[in-house]
Amino acid sequence: MSSRSLLLVMLVLVCLQSCTEAQNGNGPSLCCFTYQSSPIPSKQVEVYKKTQAGCTKPGTIFFLKNKERVCADPAEEWVQTIMKKKEKIE
Numbered sequence: 001m002s003s004r005s006l007l008l009v010m011l012v013l014v015c016l017q018s019c020t021e022a023q024n025g026n027g028p029s030l031c032c033f034t035y036q037s038s039p040i041p042s043k044q045v046e047v048y049k050k051t052q053a054g055c056t057k058p059g060t061i062f063f064l065k066n067k068e069r070v071c072a073d074p075a076e077e078w079v080q081t082i083m084k085k086k087e088k089i090e
Contacts, residue, residue, distance in 0.1 A: 032059030032071030039078035040070060042085050050074065 031051050044064045051059040051071075060079050062070045072079040 030061060031055035032057055032061065034071065035059070035073040035076075036062075036070045040064070040072075040082075042082045045082055045086060048083055048086055 029052070030049070032055065040062065044066070045062045046065050047063050049061045049063070051057075051061065058074050060072045060074045060083065062072060062082065064070060074080070074083075
């Protein structure tokens with residue numbers, strides 16, 4: 001693989017990262033900077049967590065069964081539906 005292709009792949013991976021952990025101890029520990037645009041099946045979600053008020057954007061972080069984290073817009077109907085389903089289970 002050429003170095004240009006490798007660089008492009010790395011750039012795409014970095015751009016796809018939607019959750020990040022803050023680097024300083026004073027800020028929130030987990031924030032969303034981009035949102036998942038398409039709904040995810042609620043069966044894939046183990047738990048969710050709302051981002052803290054100190055984040056630049058509100059967000060809901062879904063922790064999936066495959067150990068991935070997905071940030072979603074809490075105003076979206078599909079996000080609220082998943083959150084309600086998970087609340088009923090707990």
